[in-house]
Amino acid sequence: MGEQVTGVGIVGTGVISGTYLDHLARLPGVEVVAVADLDLSRAQAIADQNPGIRAMSSDDLMADPAVDIVLNLTIPAAHAAVHQAALQAGKHTYGEKPLAVDRAEAEPLLKLAAANKLRIGCAPDTVLGTGTQTARAVLDRGDIGVPTAASAYFVTPGHELWHPAPEFYYQPGGGPLLDMGPYYITSLVTLLGPVRRVTGRAGRSQAERKVHTGPRAGQTFSVDVPTHVTGVLEHESGALTTVLMSFDVWAARLPRIEVYGTEGSLSVPDPNNFDGKVEIATASVRDWTEVPVAGGYAGTGRGVGLADMARAIRTGEPHRANGTLAYHVLDVLESLLEAADQDQPVDVASTVERPAAVPLGASPESS
Incomplete structure (x- = not known):
């Protein structure tokens, strides 16, 4: 990899992985270097079609020094476990939504990331x-x-x-x-x-x-x-x-x-x-x-939040599709289900600052 390029390892090669692979290949500052799946043949099929991407087990991907960020594309029930494994391996992690299936799974992830000075990012980045x-x-x-x-x-x-x-x-x-x-x-x-x-x-x-x-x-x-x-x-x-x-x-x-x-x-x-x-x-x-377009990353797709995070890691700035935002969204959703179950209003315990706006004409590499 060249200078100022962040290595990405994908865990989970289901339907959505193709969309991420397509868009990440067009985004600056990030490069997919490895893929892993419980079905290694699916990971190998992706590696065979994409020179420079290696297929391996999830454990090997977590240990690979070329991987800086783990992209977690597993099913929701596995989100928390994969995020935790990545953080424990010293990797930043970015995943599909939701951050975890509930707050009890999600909150320790934020604490683990903070304790190890690592980043968590989470879709949606739309x-x-x-x-x-x-x-x-x-x-x-x-x-x-x-x-x-x-x-x-x-x-x-x-x-x-x-x-x-x-x-x-x-x-x-x-x-x-x-x-x-x-x-x-x-x-x-x-x-x-x-x-x-x-x-x-x-x-x-x-x-x-x-x-x-x-x-x-x-x-x-x-x-x-x-x-x-x-x-x-x-x-x-x-x-x-x-x-x-x-x-x-x-x-x-x-x-x-x-x-x-x-x-x-x-x-x-x-x-x-x-x-x-x-x-x-x-x-x-x-x-x-x-209204004429007045902001946002133009002509992009899934993975721009990861590229935004990679840039922010390099510059020391906050990233926009961050774990605190994803946790607050999960908190709101879970609280809504609790309110329905309890037949009464529920206070949302968490809060978050609105992420910085994306200026008109911005690039994930320079915004």
Whole structure:
């Protein structure tokens, strides 16, 4: 590797790994040097297709001196264990969301990283793209006045319609709230700041679901988590966000995220994407009007948060898709489920500072 390039080792070579490999190859300052998987043949297949990448066991990857950051792409139930192993091996670690399946697993990771002066990063990094960052610029400029409320909706009939092995979406660490909620709550915290209290309700429409595609089509599996969650988030700023996350809806006409202010409204694009159209309607111009791009990493994809972290490690600056943010998002999500279970509001114990905005035209290497 050349100077100022951070070596990345990937643990877990499932479907999402291909997207990361594709985008990391285009990003400055990072280079994938190793891959590992419980099925070594899958890791070897990636190595065979990508010169310079070596396949190895997870233990060997953790011990490899060429690996500076471990990219954790395992299933949610394994996130905490892989993060812990990386930190104990003296590696920085970055992973797919959620940080862990619950706060009890996640909190020790932050303490371990801090004690060893290591970094934890966590998806989603979609909020670093031009979509959410342009929306943030609109709010920071005061274009819709003071934000007072927001709404966030994600609805689908279920991932079993397209995923050949969908069980993990319906196990602890999954469900619509922990699967897709991190995109929405991370975007909302980026826009409106941390959450101090939540209230909610949750339900489950079916005890079993059926695989619809692939070699196991027709097989049934159990549903162990709520599949429809709705609630209200009270931000520290006083803004109130209504959320709905569901695997039980066949069709709906709902916005992804909207923010409502004293002088207008803001339409935020899908937080599962890096870009998208940002629109505002104001007290003086009631029609929705597209806003020019005003911030964010342009033309990027999954892994930009890791590249942002690699740069921050080299410069000693804070990174944006950080473990404290991921923990607060997990805390909000878990608190929402607790509020539904307890039938009462729940205070969110953690807090976080909004990460620094990504300036217009920024690069992960220089922002």
